Each structure stands twice: as C-alpha cells, then as structure tokens.
Amino acid sequence: MDSKARNSIKKGVALSLVVTSVVLVLMMIFGVIMLLSQGNVVKISSQLFYKVMTIHGTGMIGIAALGGSAIMWYYLSKYIHLNPKVFFTNLILTLIGVLMILTAIFGFNFSDGWTFLYPLPSFSAKMYGTTGALLFLFGLLLLGVGYLIMYFYLAARLIKEYGGLGKSLGWDYIFRGKKGYGPPPAVVATTMVIIANSTGILSGATALVESIINIINPNFSFDPMVAKHLTYAFGHIFANCTIYMAVIAVYEVLSGYTGRPWKSNKAFLIPWNFSTLFTLMIYTHHLLMDFAVPRWMLIVGQIFSYANGLPVMVVTAYGALMIVFRSAVKWDFASSMMFLAMFGWVAGAVPAIIDATIVVNHVMHNTKWVPGHFHTYMGMGVVAMIFGFMYYFNKTEGTQKQSGLDNVAIFTYFVFFAGLTGSFLYAGKISTPRRWAEHLPEWTGSDQVGALCGIFIIVAALIFTTRFIIGLRNVGKKPTSEELKSVS
Amino acid sequence: MYQSIAWYATLFFVFLIALAFSFVYGESRKLREYGPIQEKGYKIRKFYFLGLVAIMGFASAISLSKLPYHNQHALAKEDGKIVDVTGMQFSWQLSDENFVAGEPIKFRVTSKDVTHGFGLYDTHMQLIAQTQAMPDYTNMVTITFDKPGTYKILCLEYCSTGHHLMIKDIVVKPKGGK
Numbered sequence: 001m002d003s004k005a006r007n008s009i010k011k012g013v014a015l016s017l018v019v020t021s022v023v024l025v026l027m028m029i030f031g032v033i034m035l036l037s038q039g040n041v042v043k044i045s046s047q048l049f050y051k052v053m054t055i056h057g058t059g060m061i062g063i064a065a066l067g068g069s070a071i072m073w074y075y076l077s078k079y080i081h082l083n084p085k086v087f088f089t090n091l092i093l094t095l096i097g098v099l100m101i102l103t104a105i106f107g108f109n110f111s112d113g114w115t116f117l118y119p120l121p122s123f124s125a126k127m128y129g130t131t132g133a134l135l136f137l138f139g140l141l142l143l144g145v146g147y148l149i150m151y152f153y154l155a156a157r158l159i160k161e162y163g164g165l166g167k168s169l170g171w172d173y174i175f176r177g178k179k180g181y182g183p184p185p186a187v188v189a190t191t192m193v194i195i196a197n198s199t200g201i202l203s204g205a206t207a208l209v210e211s212i213i214n215i216i217n218p219n220f221s222f223d224p225m226v227a228k229h230l231t232y233a234f235g236h237i238f239a240n241c242t243i244y245m246a247v248i249a250v251y252e253v254l255s256g257y258t259g260r261p262w263k264s265n266k267a268f269l270i271p272w273n274f275s276t277l278f279t280l281m282i283y284t285h286h287l288l289m290d291f292a293v294p295r296w297m298l299i300v301g302q303i304f305s306y307a308n309g310l311p312v313m314v315v316t317a318y319g320a321l322m323i324v325f326r327s328a329v330k331w332d333f334a335s336s337m338m339f340l341a342m343f344g345w346v347a348g349a350v351p352a353i354i355d356a357t358i359v360v361n362h363v364m365h366n367t368k369w370v371p372g373h374f375h376t377y378m379g380m381g382v383v384a385m386i387f388g389f390m391y392y393f394n395k396t397e398g399t400q401k402q403s404g405l406d407n408v409a410i411f412t413y414f415v416f417f418a419g420l421t422g423s424f425l426y427a428g429k430i431s432t433p434r435r436w437a438e439h440l441p442e443w444t445g446s447d448q449v450g451a452l453c454g455i456f457i458i459v460a461a462l463i464f465t466t467r468f469i470i471g472l473r474n475v476g477k478k479p480t481s482e483e484l485k486s487v488s
Numbered sequence: 489m490y491q492s493i494a495w496y497a498t499l500f501f502v503f504l505i506a507l508a509f510s511f512v513y514g515e516s517r518k519l520r521e522y523g524p525i526q527e528k529g530y531k532i533r534k535f536y537f538l539g540l541v542a543i544m545g546f547a548s549a550i551s552l553s554k555l556p557y558h559n560q561h562a563l564a565k566e567d568g569k570i571v572d573v574t575g576m577q578f579s580w581q582l583s584d585e586n587f588v589a590g591e592p593i594k595f596r597v598t599s600k601d602v603t604h605g606f607g608l609y610d611t612h613m614q615l616i617a618q619t620q621a622m623p624d625y626t627n628m629v630t631i632t633f634d635k636p637g638t639y640k641i642l643c644l645e646y647c648s649t650g651h652h653l654m655i656k657d658i659v660v661k662p663k664g665g666k
C-alpha cells in the first residue's frame with residue numbers, strides 16, 4: 001500500500017504543480033495587463049480592470065496555496081502514511097471553486113476583490129445582480145471547505161502518529177526536557193499551518209456566510225467591524241500560511257544538497273511555536289486605520305508584527321545561511337531557487353514590518369506599498385520555492401536535467417521581480433493608492449517600469465513552466481526504492 | 489516624511505540582507521566541517537538577535553509616542569473645528585467646506601453604504617492622513633492644513649467599480665485673506 005499510495009500522491013503533486021504553474025503564468029499576464037492600463041499604455045475599462053484585479057488576487061493566492069499544499073504532501077508523505085484521496089478531494093473542490101469564481105467574474109461581472117469588506121458584496125449584488133456575488137462567495141466557501149477537510153484529516157493523522165498537535169509542535173522537547181530531535185521540520189510546519197489556517201479559514205467562512213445571508217435576506221445585517229476582523233484574520237493567515245507550507249521544501253532541499261542536518265532542535269521548535277501564535281494574533285495590523293478599534297489592540301498589532309519577523313530573520317533565514325556556509329553545496333536550479341527564495345521572504349518582511357508601524361501606516365496603508373511588500377515575499381519567496389520544488393520534483397521523480405537556459409531564466413526572474421516590487425514600493429512612497437483602475441499622470445511612470453519588468457518575469461516563468469511540463473513525462477513510472485522513513 | 493523614512497529604511501535593510509546572502513554564497517564553494525560553523529554561527533546569532541530586538545524596541549518606543557490616535561485627545565481639549573465627512577458610492581460629502589490655513593480641523597468620518605477610505609492628500613499629492621470610512625462607525629482624524637492651496641480627499645478602500653472616481657478637492661484659503 002505504501003508505495004502505491006505514495007505514487008498516487010506523487011501523481012497528485014505533479015498534477016497540482018502543472019495547474020499551479022500554468023495558472024501562475026496566466027495570472028502574471030493579468031498582472032501586466034493591469035499595469036499597462038494603470039500606466040496608460042494599453043487602456044482597459046475600469047470595470048474590466050477590477051475584474052482582472054479580482055481574478056489575479058484570487059488566482060495567485062489560490063495557486064500559492066495549492067503549490068504549497070503539494071510541497072507539504074510530498075514531504076509529509078515521506079514520514080507518515082497519507083491517504084491520497086484527501087489530497088484529490090481538495091484538488092477537485094479547489095477546481096470547482098475556481099470554476100464558480102471564474103464564472104462569477106467573467107459571466108456575471110463580479111469585481112469586489114479577493115478580500116472585500118462586508119457589506120460590499122450586497123451592494124454589488126444590487127448593482128450587478130445576485131448571481132455573480134453568490135457564485136463568487138459560494139466558490140470561495142467551497143475552496144475553504146476543501147482546505148478544512150485536508151487540514152482536519154492531516155490533524156487526525158498527526159494526532160494518531162504523535163499523540164497530539166502539541167507533541168508534533170515539539171512541546172515535549174520545549175517543556176518536558178525531552179532529549180534529541182523533535183519531529184521532522186515538515187511535521188512541525190504542517191502542524192503550525194493546520195492550527196493557523198483552520199482558524200483563518202473558519203473566520204473567513206463566517207464572514208462569507210454573513211455576506212451570503214445579507215444578500216439573500218437584507219433584513220439580516222451584521223456588524224461591519226466584526227466582519228472586517230474576520231476578513232483580515234482570514235486574509236492575513238491564509239496568505240502567510242502559503243509560505244509556511246512552501247518553506248518545507250527549503251528545509252528538505254538545502255539539507256539534502258549540503259548533506260548537513262536541518263533538524264528540529266529546541267532553537268527550531270520554539271520559534272515555530274511563536275510563529276504559530278504570532279500569525280494568529282497580528283492580523284490587527286490591517287485595522288490600524290480603524291480608530292474605533294481599541295487602541296491596545298492596535299498597539300499589540302504593531303509590536304507583535306515586529307516580533308513576528310524574528311523567527312524568520314533569526315532562525316529560518318539565518319539557518320539557511322548557516323547550512324550553506326562553506327558547505328560546497330551543489331548549486332543547481334533547486335538549491336539556487338531555495339536560497340534566493342529565503343532572501344525574497346526576508347526582503348519582503350522588511351517593508352511589511354515597517355508598514356506595521358502605526359505612524360507609517362497612517363500615510364502608507366492601502367497605497368501601493370502594500371502590494372509592494374507582499375509581491376516581494378510571495379513572488380520572490382513562495383513562488384520561487386514552488387518553482388524550485390518543481391525542478392527538484394522533476395529531477396527526483398522524472399528526468400529533468402539542468403540547462404544553461406535555466407540559469408538565464410533564474411537570473412531574469414529575480415532581477416526583474418526585484419524591479420517589479422521596487423516599482424510598487426516606490427509608487428507607495430509617492431502615495432499612489434492601491435486598487436485604483438485609473439492613475440494620475442504622476443503615478444504612471446512606476447506602472448510602466450513595473451509592466452516592463454512583468455514582461456521579463458513572464459518570459460522566465462514560461463521557461464520554467466514549459467521545461468517542467470516537458471520533464472514530467474516519466475514521473476510516477478520510476479519504481480520507488482525508498483521506504484517510509486521512521487516517524488520521529 | 490514617514491514615506492521617505494520607510495523607503496530608505498527598506499533600501500538599507502534589504503541591502504544589508506543582500507550583502508549577507510552574497511557573502512554566504514561567495515563562501516559556499518569552500519568546504520569546512522559543520523560542527524564549528526554551527527558553534528560560531530550560534531554565537532553570532534545571539535548578537536544578531538539582540539541587535540534586532542534593540543532596533544525594534546527603539547523603533548517601537550519612538551513611533552508609539554507619536555500615534556495619530558493621540559492627536560484626537562489633544563484636540564478634544566482645544567476644540568478645533570469639526571467637519572462631518574460621509575463617504576458614499578462614489579462621492580464625498582462634507583458638512584463644511586470652508587477651510588483656512590493654520591486652523592486645526594477634526595474630521596468625523598463615516599459612510600452611508602460600504603466601507604471607504606478617507607485619505608487626505610496635500611498640495612503635492614502626498615498622503616498626509618487617513619482613516620477608514622465605515623457604515624455604523626465614526627472615526628476621527630485631525631489635521632491642520634499648514635499652507636493654503638488645493639488639498640484632496642481620495643478613497644483608499646476599494647468600494648466597487650467607481651472607487652477611483654472618489655476624489656474631492658478641498659480648497660484651503662490663506663489666513664485672514666479671502
């Protein structure tokens with residue numbers, strides 16, 4: 001059963017990666033279209049702009065989550081038995097959800113963005129009809145259900161194998177002085193994501209249900225502030241958990257390539273526990289400009305957003321540097337991408353932390369600074385990890401070989417992604433608002449620079465994607481000799 | 489001002505991070521035993537950690553003493569001019585549109601329909617203050633327009649397809665003049 005189940009997980013992983021990479025390229029094209037329009041190069045109507053913005057945001061977050069889950073399943077199934085049916089259930093629910101969302105946007109003019117503030121969808125339903133709004137909301141809900149099923153299943157499996165989620169987060173080692181190494185990093189990271197993301201998704205689902213009820217029967221209304229808390233708890237946690245899933249690949253690939261252990265000692269486990277806690281509590285940095293929220297809550301938002309940077313900067317990124325330092329590591333596509341992705345993640349944390357400062361947020365919240373920081377850690381972090389893993393997967397399970405073209409593509413991808421995020425951050429510096437279809441003349445320069453960078457990024461991503469798909473032909477045919485590794 | 493601080497601080501720290509990554513990359517082709525590297529690495533990490541905590545503590549202490557929320561309390565005592573602002577799809581309504589340079593203003597911001605963002609831009613189109621405009625809630629933001637000229641209100645929270653149309657001019661007259 002083992003190798004059969006694992007083989008079908010591998011097929012699922014391969015399928016998810018294909019979907020991820022193809023959708024990624026499409027969404028990048030949408031990104032460039034938005035910039036060309038904002039930069040007055042090729043104009044689209046503002047209504048179309050907001051539709052494209054909605055699909056770009058939803059699609060990108062969706063594929064980051066899908067790619068992250070693929071990484072998580074691939075490595076987790078090395079350590080514990082997993083039922084591939086659950087993975088496929090999530091994949092299918094995701095695809096159905098995406099179909100509903102696409103229909104809502106392009107068939108029924110839904111354009112409220114991937115996160116929206118109650119009661120916006122009800123008002124849009126009045127303007128553009130209830131079908132679009134309901135299709136979108138139910139589509140998102142379905143996606144959420146898929147992930148919840150997956151997380152609950154994984155939680156059940158971890159509880160069975162380790163005796164509880166506290167144990168798989170290494171509490172025995174932290175509190176009870178148990179000696180040796182804790183569970184593998186893949187298990188620790190998965191536990192963190194289960195706890196954080198289930199909470200996030202449940203909050204998001206509550207906000208979705210509120211909007212749905214309000215559309216169907218406007219007599220039922222809800223507190224918009226509570227809905228806002230729920231929405232941002234979801235948005236923040238869900239976006240961040242994509243990294244915590246994808247980073248598993250960094251641990252596995254870099255330790256494999258350097259032949260050095262990256263194990264869960266106390267200095268590893270404690271920061272991951274803090275990350276879990278901080279990720280749950282710092283979403284209030286999205287409400288810093290809601291002066292009606294209790295002030296202590298906002299100050300907590302600032303201080304813990306700062307603190308949340310510490311585990312990444314001091315442990316994960318630093319650990320990546322240490323493991324590579326004088327290791328004679330073999331630099332190929334996978335190891336380079338993981339190394340650069342750690343840079344992207346930390347580099348993105350800097351403007352994020354700065355923006356979580358209340359006085360700064362007062363003049364930068366909802367400017368382009370915000371997409372500036374998350375494009376850094378998503379594009380140069382999560383997505384780079386996913387691309388790196390795609391190559392690694394293909395090399396291990398299939399037959400892909402590195403070529404000179406790959407190096408050019410990696411270089412292009414990172415240089416121009418830095419240009420793109422730089423152009424966003426600069427736009428934020430000059431107070432360009434985010435989510436604006438039309439830009440004033442003084443803002444268009446940075447849009448044009450961004451669009452140009454975006455085109456090069458797409459070329460690089462196309463190279464990665466086609467090379468990946470061509471290399472996939474032999475995956476799953478290779479007989480697996482590896483046995484399930486021991487559980488702890 | 490804060491925009492420039494944010495921009496240069498980001499450039500500076502990202503540059504440092506890039507330097508660290510380049511250095512490690514440059515050394516990556518050598519091969520040494522991991523044990524001693526780890527030992528030394530953990531030692532350096534202690535200082536690195538304390539350094540970061542110190543920077544963050546310092547930044548928190550300074551920035552938390554200047555919260556925009558404090559202004560409202562300060563002004564509540566002085567009682568400046570109060571202006572009610574209502575956002576709606578897709579325009580801004582002000583209870584009073586006469587502004588004079590140097591006069592402290594307290595905006596009481598709310599919304600009639602969905603959530604909007606009340607963003608105040610100065611005469612050079614720099615964002616100088618903002619708060620959320622929410623239905624059922626009123627947020628206060630205080631500002632003193634230093635110089636006469638045309639300021640603007642822009643919507644800073646996505647509120648459907650006319651979001652970018654929510655621009656309103658605020659004309660601030662010189663003190664004492666017409």
Ligand code: HEM
Nearest residue numbers: 028031032034035057060113114378379434435436454457
């Ligand atoms: C070629 C690469 C890309 C380009 C050119 C691009 C461009 C854009 C643009 C122009 C916006 C709208 C900015 C605004 O508010 O005015 C945007 C928003 C966004 N992008 Fe990207 N992007 C790219 C890659 C990515 C990646 C890799 C991700 C994540 C994995 C991503 C996630 C998002 C999200 C979540 C939003 C927010 C949408 C919203 O505000 O509703 N993007 N992007």
Ligand SMILES: [Cu+2]
Nearest residue numbers: 236283285286
């Ligand atoms: Cu956040």
Ligand SMILES: [Cu+2]
Nearest residue numbers: 643645647651
């Ligand atoms: Cu708006």
